[in-house]
Amino acid sequence: MVDTPAVVDVRDLATVFGQGDAAFTVHENLQLSVRRGEILSIVGGSGTGKTVLLRHILGLTRPTRGSVSVLGRPAAELCGEGASSRVGMLFQQGALYSAFNVLDNIAFALHELDTLPRALVQDAAMVKLRLVGLKSEHATRMPANLSGGMIKRVALARALIMDPPLLLLDEPTAGLDPNSSDEFCDLLRELHAALGLTVIMVTHDLDTLFALSTRVAVLADRHVITSGTPQQVAQFDHPFIHHYFAGERGRRAMAQPPQGSPRPKEA
Numbered sequence: 088m089v090d091t092p093a094v095v096d097v098r099d100l101a102t103v104f105g106q107g108d109a110a111f112t113v114h115e116n117l118q119l120s121v122r123r124g125e126i127l128s129i130v131g132g133s134g135t136g137k138t139v140l141l142r143h144i145l146g147l148t149r150p151t152r153g154s155v156s157v158l159g160r161p162a163a164e165l166c167g168e169g170a171s172s173r174v175g176m177l178f179q180q181g182a183l184y185s186a187f188n189v190l191d192n193i194a195f196a197l198h199e200l201d202t203l204p205r206a207l208v209q210d211a212a213m214v215k216l217r218l219v220g221l222k223s224e225h226a227t228r229m230p231a232n233l234s235g236g237m238i239k240r241v242a243l244a245r246a247l248i249m250d251p252p253l254l255l256l257d258e259p260t261a262g263l264d265p266n267s268s269d270e271f272c273d274l275l276r277e278l279h280a281a282l283g284l285t286v287i288m289v290t291h292d293l294d295t296l297f298a299l300s301t302r303v304a305v306l307a308d309r310h311v312i313t314s315g316t317p318q319q320v321a322q323f324d325h326p327f328i329h330h331y332f333a334g335e336r337g338r339r340a341m342a343q344p345p346q347g348s349p350r351p352k353e354a
Contacts, residue, residue: 092159094253094285095121095144099153102139113139115309117153123252126279126286128296128317131306132327137289140306141255144287145174157253175246179258181238183230183245190216190226193244215244220274236267240274247282256288260295272298293332 100117103110113136121127129137142148143155146165155162158173165174183192194212197203203211216226219240230238239259246254259275260268272295279286279299290296296303297317304314305328313323321332 091123093120093156094123094125094158095119095287096156097140097143097153098155100140100143100150100155101152102136102143102148103151112309114150117306117310119304119311119314121285121287123285124283124301126288126299126301127314128300128303129287129289129306130291130296130303130331135306136309137306138257141257141287141289144255145176173251174253174255175249175251177239177242177246177254177256177259179261181230181242183233183238183241185230187230188226189221189228189230189233189241192230192241193248195245196248212244212248215248216241218247218278219244234267235262235264236271239263239271243274243278247278250282252283252285254284254286256286256290258290258292259288260290260292265294268292268295269298275299 097117097119100114100119101112102114103112105111113134117140119140129140131137139148143150144157144162146155146157146162149163157165184195187195190209190212191198193215194208197208197211213223213226216223221237221240221244225233225237230241233241256275260271263271275286276299278284286299288295288299300317302314303317303320304311305320305323305325306312307325307327312325313320313328315323320328
């Protein structure tokens, strides 16, 4: 069986900030490939470079050594024209523009291109609004008048406005109550299947990790120490993994139904 092509390919990555005695190495000899259709979760302790790795994939930060390619092209090219048609980004707190209403936030990338009639841009944004489970009456609301769960949905619609094949998520369920978190995970799972997305997600939340991940990569000791299914990674012998998975929250998350299984209905 032939492997599916790598959507993201990180080779021999080194990231060093500062110079001389003040130099600080975040990554060293880091290797990571993400295959088409995966939902890869990146986990690791504070300061292990999870967000820095996302910035490398987005082309916002250039490695000290090594290479990062996205969809067969150097990640640095993502800063150029057409980047939003290749990669969508959902930021931790949504990062909506406070001066724009919901529909204009979703349509931002299309407005910036300035190649389509405004009416067509608004129609496209409305399609994405409904795709993430919001109603047309939400279109004119301002970000200050949205709940945390609605902010996440609007930010997700904005990330998908150009139909990118790759979606990056930074702590997608952070700040949500358990019910909203479960609903957002269900939405992400449905969109992943319906749109054929490849997803890379940084998360600390074990429930989110077990609900969504097809594979987990663990950052520690400046590189990816192991990757595999959540159950496989949980068996890897390393202090961070013991601490992360062996606690009460880890045991509870591992006891949940596997990814894609229907949730039990309440009586």
